[in-house]
Amino acid sequence: MSESPEQLQAEVAAGNPPQTVTEYRREQSFPVRLLRDLAVPVLALFTGLLVGAIIIGLSAPDFWDHLRHGEVLQAFGTGASLAGNAYYWLFKSAFGSRQAWSETGVQTVPLLFVGLSAAFSFRGGFFNIGAQGQFLFGAMTAVLMANHFAGMPGIIHIPIVLVLGFIGGAVWGSIAGILKARTGANEVITTLMLNYVAIYLVNWLLITPIFQRPGFPNPITSEAVPSALLPALPGYRIHLGVLIVLACAIIIWWILFRTTIGFQLQTVGANAAAATYAGISVAWTYILIMVIAGGLAGMAGTTQLLTTQTSVIPDFAGSYGFDAITVAILGRLHPIGVIFAAFLLGSLRSGAIGMQSATSLPYYIIIVIQAVIIAFMTSPHLIRQIFRVRQAAATGSESFSKGWAA
């Protein structure tokens, strides 16, 4: 609020006494607040889809043919028709059937794990972009242990493998934590570089006797034994990982907002120097952050291994390392927000795959549309300006994520 005294006086005279932000916020009823909080993301999604529609329309070969022949209306009709068809399939493939919901859920699980991992470390002011490596090491540990303990009943086998997968990611993640805590090494550089170390180390490990599938010259591990696999609904791909990851989200929320550790972590994130002054061990906090964040990313790799990709191959982690950052920021670094962000991205993914198979739109266009939607959703100021939505009152959580979210 940067109004001049003259303005404030004018408002008092007009019967609008200035209030503090908190009072202003409290004054509004819950539905109004909810509407206001949701307005920006919803409008952002809408704008992203709109721009995406234009891109799809322009990508239609018929569009340019019509335009060349001066048939402007037909040209726009073609473009709009293609875009409409594409979005119809996007939506239908993400939510149109039980199968679609199952696919969306499967896509959401790893995104949510890595999103929680990134959000947790960002909250502590630790800009960990090493989820890729932690994901891989979680999966590598899990595949080794799943087969080491082969023959156990699933009810014991699965939890053991999950915990060991967590530890695998945590060990790899804590390297960067220790480096920062002990030497002050910049974690952006160390986590990024450790990704490369992890990727190529894994590529090599895959052709060593410990990991390589026996009798196979390819860089591929053995399949995880069936008793370690997470149970799935018969005929669908949706699996128990959905419940596990939601439980993790709640646990992370609880740690962040209901425990001393969470308070210390957020204090370090807000101001490390002040935290030191207050008697918090910043070094230990960094290590703890990376143990948990690394573990969560490791769990992402583990659940992926125990569900859809039952063996580790060089390209195993896909783009999850970078998706982690997107999901965390989209979710405003709040565990509950991250759930929604992962779900949004997951539904775009499952929708995009159906959209591609139904409309034969080039895959690149789908990636562009996803990027556009995400770019708008992470630019709330732009959306507010376009749609002239008033700035909602600042909340505590936003101040932590400034510069990353909004």
Next chain:
Amino acid sequence: MKRVLLLALALVMGLSLSARATPSHFATPVSAKSFKSCLVLSSTVLFDKSFAEATWDGMLEAKKKLHVTPKYLTSQSATDWAPNLEAAHTQGCDIIFATGFTFADVVKAAAKRHPGQDYAIVDYSYAPPSSVPNVRQMVYQTDQAAFLAGYLAAGMTKTGKIGTFGGQNIPTVTIFMDGFAEGANYYNHVHGTHVQVLGWNPKTKTGLFTGDFTNEAKGQTTTQNLMGQGADIILPVAGSVGLGTVAAVRNAGKGSVIWVDSDGCRTDAKDCKYYLTTVEKIMTPGAFNTIKAVMKGKFKGGSLYTGTLKNGGVNIAPYHQFASKVPTKLKAEVAGLRKSIIKGKLNINKWK
């Protein structure tokens, strides 16, 4: 200005929504009875001059002759494979092709989940093939054809050295290099010569690899290295990386190239004069015949098809512009070897 923009955006959106309601001729026409053949790619590249393209060609042939609807799904990374296979099933594909050994586990999982769905996988066989009863498995004995190419190259070299390199040290690549080296060794045995094969040792399974299947510049430097060491006939087994070999040979003004998978004189006609021959891996009929079998209800999953010289699944291409340069005697020897391999009179793997 802003309002105008908003209005325009809203208009486009509105149009696109309303357009969906009325079927237009732009929407893909899908009649209830049409037969869908789908291909799930391991990457975003369809025209890889290798199995994806060859399988797709088979599907296009089926489109022409059998009126099937061909479709392909690209994958941004390995994480897309399983969802893509699932989408292909959901969309009602009658047969789903997957190309490459990397698909082995995800195809098996999908096949178990949907026992009524027919699948085909190229370059992989399960042990035993019948353990996955709804997947047709297609592998190719390319070493048989490469053996002939190696024998031919050993007979054609002027420097006494021939070279090869691969994209990655994986069996579907090195099987070409094995055959090539074995063919050259056999030539040495028959003619008492000492032609050397650079870039691959079939005994130790080590050799020269560029690391990927797309980097042409790397193919060029690798070939220059081989030529620097004296090799004058090069077999690149690395997809489009091999085009770098052609460039290197063109720049050097000497030497020749043995292409792989599909006849180089057909896929890259302008460079035909550099191609001594091609070790062909003929996957197009395999795809076409699989589609045909599914349509006629004669599809047999859990079975293994092995492409050989005998059944025409592998071959060496005509000599094209080299036809006049290859000595008649050598042509006759290669033709004779071809027959011996088909009849099973020659064990090529003995000549490592």
